[in-house]
Amino acid sequence: MELFAFVxxxxxxxxxxxxxxxxNKVS
Structure with missing residues (x-):
């Protein structure tokens, strides 16, 4: 579960x- 939250x-x-x-590219 911790790994899932990290991902x-x-x-x-x-x-x-x-x-x-x-x-940034647009403006």
Whole structure:
């Protein structure tokens, strides 16, 4: 369960950084 939570947080962080990077490229 801890590993699952860690992976979930990791995926959320990657998605957040991806959106920020995309927004930076657009603007």
């Amino acid at each position: 979930a947080q990791h995926r959320i962080a990657i998605e957040l950084f991806g959106t920020l990077g995309f927004a």
